[in-house]
Amino acid sequence: MLENPKKLQFTQEITPYTQKGRVVLYKKLKGNVLKEISRQMESNIPNRSVEYLDNRLSRYSMKMGKCEITGWLLPAEVVHCHHFMPTCLGGKDEFNNLRILHKDVHRLIHATEIETIKSYITRLGINNKEVVKINKYRKNCNLEPIGKYN
Template identity: 50%
Template sequence: MIGFTQSITPFTQEGRAQITTRLSKDIRHEIVLLMESKIPTRSVEYMDNRISRYSMKKGKCEITGMFLTAQNVYCHHYISKHLGGSDKFNNLRILQKEVHELIHITDKIKANTLIRILGITESMLEKQKCELEIIK
């Protein structure tokens, strides 16, 4: 349990340093869990790049910006493997489970519902050059 203290604040240099330190500990813990996870159908390159990408993104979903625990990390291929995509770092995106589901969903009603629930905006999608469209 994390105790509350008034010194942890984004308004002071010391407070920002404390926030960064705590976030870093959280990320380190989640990286350890990702390192221990096994996905037998994935390559070593995929597993390594998934951890590197998670670390680079400071544990946040690349669409919503939400901090992700290891169990909620989905590593999406920007260009699908069956379309010639690879497990290289630049072809992977760290996403939360629901965003990953949204990318692959084909039912327009379910997709629009999930978009509303997640608060996905067109600018979020444009920022990441995601192939997902807002369905109107």
């Protein structure tokens, strides 16, 4: 039996761009994600644009607080926001260019020393499926793909 088509329809009600849309959006967020968003709002990230700070929170909320590589729920102190297309290569602070990552996954993406890469893969328990995702990020950073070290 097919799912109710009304459940599958897109709605313009859920949007961060209107007061009503934000209310609907925040009602759908889990309590722990809301708490972590509040904690992130209190953090100080110098030299970042308002667009970056706002889109970082929006992206975290859209991903329900989960790392986009591992799927782990991230508390505020381990959240890093990665530019999929690096700013040094023309990437902007736009929502679609940001990715929410565990801080050590972010460091692994940018790591260049073999021993450092091996250490992060082992410590984080990165699997081959996650290595494939990480390599997509590394490619955009003009970095060599990492091998399968696990």
